[in-house]
Amino acid sequence: MQTESKSPLELEQCLKCSICTAVCPVMNNTDAYPGPKQCGPDAERYRMKDIRFFDESALKKCLNCKRCEVACPHGVKVAELIQTARRDMSQHGPGLREIMLANTDIMGSLATLVAPIANFATGLQLSKEVLHATVGIDHRRTFPKYAGTKFETWYHRHAAQNQGQFKHQVAYFHGCYVNFNYPKLGQDLVHVMNAFGYGVQLLEKEKCCGVALMANNMYNQAKKQGQVNIDSMRKALQGGVETIVTTSSSCTLNMREDYPTMLGIDQKDVKEHLGLAVRFISRLLDEGNVKLVWKEGFKKHVCYHTACHMARLGWNVYTLNILRQIPGLELDILEQNCCGISGTYGFKKENYELSQKIGSTLFNDIEATNAEAVVTECETCKWQIEMSTSLPVINPISLLAEALDLEATQKANIR
Ligand code: SF4
Numbered sequence: 001m002q003t004e005s006k007s008p009l010e011l012e013q014c015l016k017c018s019i020c021t022a023v024c025p026v027m028n029n030t031d032a033y034p035g036p037k038q039c040g041p042d043a044e045r046y047r048m049k050d051i052r053f054f055d056e057s058a059l060k061k062c063l064n065c066k067r068c069e070v071a072c073p074h075g076v077k078v079a080e081l082i083q084t085a086r087r088d089m090s091q092h093g094p095g096l097r098e099i100m101l102a103n104t105d106i107m108g109s110l111a112t113l114v115a116p117i118a119n120f121a122t123g124l125q126l127s128k129e130v131l132h133a134t135v136g137i138d139h140r141r142t143f144p145k146y147a148g149t150k151f152e153t154w155y156h157r158h159a160a161q162n163q164g165q166f167k168h169q170v171a172y173f174h175g176c177y178v179n180f181n182y183p184k185l186g187q188d189l190v191h192v193m194n195a196f197g198y199g200v201q202l203l204e205k206e207k208c209c210g211v212a213l214m215a216n217n218m219y220n221q222a223k224k225q226g227q228v229n230i231d232s233m234r235k236a237l238q239g240g241v242e243t244i245v246t247t248s249s250s251c252t253l254n255m256r257e258d259y260p261t262m263l264g265i266d267q268k269d270v271k272e273h274l275g276l277a278v279r280f281i282s283r284l285l286d287e288g289n290v291k292l293v294w295k296e297g298f299k300k301h302v303c304y305h306t307a308c309h310m311a312r313l314g315w316n317v318y319t320l321n322i323l324r325q326i327p328g329l330e331l332d333i334l335e336q337n338c339c340g341i342s343g344t345y346g347f348k349k350e351n352y353e354l355s356q357k358i359g360s361t362l363f364n365d366i367e368a369t370n371a372e373a374v375v376t377e378c379e380t381c382k383w384q385i386e387m388s389t390s391l392p393v394i395n396p397i398s399l400l401a402e403a404l405d406l407e408a409t410q411k412a413n414i415r
């Protein structure tokens with residue numbers, strides 16, 4: 001695969017300060033992981049000379065949370081070094097478990113056809129025990145529920161015909177979670193953007209962004225899917241949409257940062273127009289370009305969790321800018337701690353206990369707030385937090401949809 005290769009000069013940027021080791025959630029919760037400095041720049045010097053220094057069992061423990069990259073004062077792409085080594089040097093193909101967990105489009109398409117049966121079956125302890133024993137998916141894990149109607153189906157039935165009335169247009173990359181598991185988030189996004197005077201278009205073709213495929217070493221398939229997404233986004237921009245909005249922090253980080261470096265996809269022309277809806281909305285608010293009409297008497301107490309990939313994007317400021325403008329919202333901002341699931345990582349039986357141990361600080365912090373809900377942009381954090389605490393988790397776009405008088409806001413903005 002043609003990708004940007006690591007230069008020895010990038011390794012020379014590491015000054016061995018060990019700051020990255022202080023923030024690594026895996027290293028801080030198990031002695032079995034040597035940590036970012038050792039698995040990243042230190043070992044890379046040896047791996048470049050001889051593949052025998054590639055230690056897959058150690059590198060597989062990395063969550064790819066990228067907290068080490070956020071912390072590194074010298075800009076070393078530590079997580080990328082680790083993932084690149086796994087991509088280029090692993091001798092092992094994916095097993096049945098990896099194929100099942102990573103092919104979200106295929107699994108989602110099948111499961112939504114028989115959603116009640118799929119949800120019933122994956123909720124049964126007997127099924128969980130069988131999956132644990134046969135493919136290695138941990139029997140203590142709760143599976144996300146599938147929706148009976150896909151978001152795309154809802155959009156074409158109930159929204160598509162109304163979008164042309166808006167002067168401004170955006171395209172929406174919804175991701176497989178919204179499409180197959182939680183269409184309500186996509187519906188909220190359409191309602192909020194319409195209230196602000198923006199029509200929402202779907203991409204001509206959309207595939208799973210590939211983050212789970214990449215985590216499970218299925219890079220060729222991820223590249224094909226990524227190229228479809230970027231080609232469709234380019235076409236949408238050429239067709240006149242102002243921007244491409246998203247609602248998932250991990251999909252967004254993957255498509256913006258990892259497509260060129262890990263998949264060799266050239267998306268420079270698209271990248272600047274691709275971002276989370278919260279960034280787009282926060283900028284509209286700062287520029288005074290939209291009017292907001294809030295629901296009278298709205299009251300809610302929430303706590304905000306900065307997902308690791310949101311921290312890597314550095315975009316939690318946009319969400320907080322929006323949340324701070326909601327009257328009646330009591331907002332606690334949690335200390336940034338990893339929830340431990342890291343996409344498919346926490347589903348694997350060998351990782352489950354470590355995953356829960358990593359998340360325990362965050363779970364305790366959440367319970368201590370006595371909030372009604374957790375707000376975050378990451379769907380897998382949602383699965384993990386809802387499984388491990390007593391609180392529901394909502395995306396900031398859904399919270400905005402709940403707090404706004406959508407009809408009055410739309411009237412104010414398209415007058
Ligand atoms: S990768 Fe960055 S944070 Fe880690 S030891 Fe090197 S310079 Fe320090």
Ligand code: SF4
Nearest residue numbers: 024062063065066068
């Ligand atoms: S990406 Fe996360 S788990 Fe991996 S080395 Fe960096 S901090 Fe540790």
